[in-house]
Amino acid sequence: MDVLGNYKSVISARAADKDIQKKAQDGGIVTTLFAYALEEGIIDGAIVAGPSDEPWKPEPMVVTTKAELLAAAGTRYTISPNLQLIKEATRSYGLDRVGIVGTPCQVQATRKAQLYPIGMRDVDDKIALVLGIYCMENLSYQALEAIVEDHCNQKMESVKKMDIGKGKFTVYTERGAVSQMPLKYIHKYVQPGCHVCLDYVANLADISTGSVGSPDGWSTVFVRSNKGNAVWDGAMAAGLFETKDMEGVKPGLDLVKKLATEKITKNQKHVDERKSFGLKADGTPKALRNPYETP
Amino acid sequence: MELKEEKPVADKITIGELHLSGCTGCLVTLADNYEGLFKLLDDYADLVYALTLVDVRHVPEMDVCLVEGSCCLNDEISVEELKEARAKSAVLVAYGACAAYGNITRFCRGGQWNQPGQEAFVPISEVVDVDLYLPSCPPCPQAIRNIAVMAYLLLKGNDEQKALATAYLTPLMQLAQRGNEACGCDLMYDVINQGLCMGCGTCAGTCPVRAITMEYGKPNVNRDLCIKCGACYSQCPRSWFNFDVMNNYEGIIDAINGAMK
Known part of the structure; x- marks a missing residue:
């Protein structure tokens, strides 16, 4: 499979709804698609990252209305x-x-739950729409705190928006301050499990999206499965998105492909290095566990 | 007049269920496929042996034997029947957590009415070789349905179908080689300690007794609640993830749905 996975079409898009545009990280694609799917009865609820008691600590949440979606x-x-x-x-x-x-990784987990529903009774055919977001690597909450409070010198509760782009981790506060940390310092904070991940753009999602490749305020959208295609066509027909041809936008699909290749090459190397991590008595290499080979 | 069952499909595989020390939840799970069970029995498999469902008293020859329950070493008949089932089946499946890992029977210490002398219960792989594991307590109807369809394709399909079924069943066969001890602790030993956990939440979502919570992005197992069913680890995307199967998820789901129509 290509580093970008199988897809039927790739588009640069943003939500036409101004409320969503204001709340969204980039193009508001996930919020708009779930709002549309709720409206049309394609889904009757969605599992999203909702707010919790601690600032910027997400809590999984089932939402069933557009208002709840916007809050998340x-x-x-x-x-x-x-x-x-x-x-x-x-x-x-x-x-x-x-x-x-x-x-x-969560989209992979969802597909495994559908194909091998070992402890997932009566779940497989109830999964109606799987949206994926691009991911280079992820941070524990404590790591995020260290970046925001130590490196950027801002209180978690005073932050209005966080963003990763153009080689920087950027924090915007309620009072208008902007603090940044160069992304090269992020490495020691990345959770170890991310280093074996071989997927950047959620290859197994029905539709996947992220900011990379599109102009500020827009998102790059991969429409992948038959189900994803039907939902995307419906949302387009309902006029919910403004779109641009991917060929015409800067920085374009080449950047998505470049980052995907970088991530997968680097992590494949890490997976391979784990195979000869240690040393056996006979002088041959001793391997760490490889989830891509055996359980 | 003698009533004979119509056999619209001649080339079915034969499946049986051997019931050892289990609660019958696994057998009920098979029936929980509802009309799907009829479809399986009409087109793909003859059920040749099963408690209450089939009027056969003695373990027959069969292609696939699903064994439910752990094996009580103090019960001669259980041991004999298990060995007989092994000898008479091509593929022996540890069907459910008791057969695979001992599950709740691991905690048995004997002294129970009305067989106080029965206290040694082991996963069936202590007594016979096992080809394939299907963990969890109970297993899922959809999982046994998928395995039944794949077993049919493996034994009766064309080359392409055989290749797909082999790829699909391989991790479950590898699971049988991995060992017969399971616990929520596997998430620590074989996922977090190995630097593989990325906090997706699958283990917490899958645990049948809600023994797992996600604390700051990682699973926390309440080890007193854990029944040692193996569901969390085998459902974890970092226990195994076979791209050759997963990348084709849409085709496989369509194929299984098509087979069950």
């Missing part, structure tokens, strides 16, 4: 274990058609 919009650069609710959404919440958004 925007990116938090730390883990929201959304899969935690995938069975629960079909039980306590009684959903028959579940939407879920996740990073590439």
